[in-house]
Amino acid sequence: MARYKGPKSKIARRFNEPIFGASKALSKKAYPPGQHGRGRRRKQSEYAIQLMEKQKAKYTYGVLEKQFANLFDKASRKKGITGEVLLQLLESRLDNVVFRLGIAPTRRAARQLVGHKHILVNGEILNIPSYQVKESDVIGVREKSKSLEAITDSLSSNTASKYSWLEFDKSSMSGKFVNIPQREDIPENINEQLIVELYSK
Template sequence: MSRLTGPRLKIMRSLGVDLPGLSRKTIEARPTPPGQHGMKAMRRRKSDYGVKLQEKQKLRFNYGLTERQMRRLIIEARKGSEPTGDNFLQLLERRLDNVVFRAGFAPSAISARQLVTHGHVILNGRSVNIPSIRVKLADEISLKVTSLKIPLVIETLAKPVLDRPDWLQWDETDKRIKVAHLPDADQVPFPIDVQQVVEYYSNRI
């Protein structure tokens, strides 16, 4: 998310959760909210609105979306036959920049977005530069041969931040990912109460 300029760890401490798409760092050593009253903030009971906002912000920051993009996805998710929350999470997971991250080509969704926008990513044999492209069943995603030599890519492939999800089939020989099946809602890599997110937007769209 190019608009994000603040400290990423501070955001995760405020939300009380590690967001792998936002940063490789963890809040384990400092789990309290930032500021001198962090412990008090942890003990203070959040309002219903505060809970809904926090869950929404987890998704927004992890996937690097603007508020406008979030609203558009919620509107689209409502049109599906499955529960809105499940549809919403699947739409987020299927973004090309997230797939590049989950494949292990980049250490965060932000880095993955840069790989896409700079033209390093190949989708079904064609170079693409739009991070919001939504992958489909049987799509194949790889990097250009020269891009596989980028030090950050080499480092991340050797030690991915997350285990690759089972809906992405990894070809070690060709360093290629294939979409084996569409992701389930429970494959988001951090705890999320998506119903709170749906309710947050219910009166705002």
């Protein structure tokens, strides 16, 4: 299962955002990584700014280059504003929904839970992190997995109530994907228009 395995703190420092969750590196070293991280940086080109935004979206959602390009292609063929549709497709990925429901503390952890067959979709085991969750789908924890420490610890600080497009029942450890989120509801600090401009070149 392809995924990014490189250093996480460097990526977070590059974008100055907690891409992979809370990081002490951001407060200790509030400047970009590398030999010239503290030095002056020349003004970035338009292309560099657009590329950075795409990279940020990729790392945030844990998607590799080819997957991201395929998602953009799919978004561009759907009705609606391409950038918004792209973010909606990313938000609808099973690993992201598991993370948003609070079943896992990070998207990376959610991806692992899905891959190890701990997650059910409409009562069936599904181990494909990129699966596109649909409206009214019910996502839950497999009965045998409900006592897993990683899941119970994460659910103790459940955050699903923060998201208007999700419902979660703590007693059954299952949630419902009520509807596709609108752009204003998605909290990620991503300028999707720059990504559209990059792919339009």
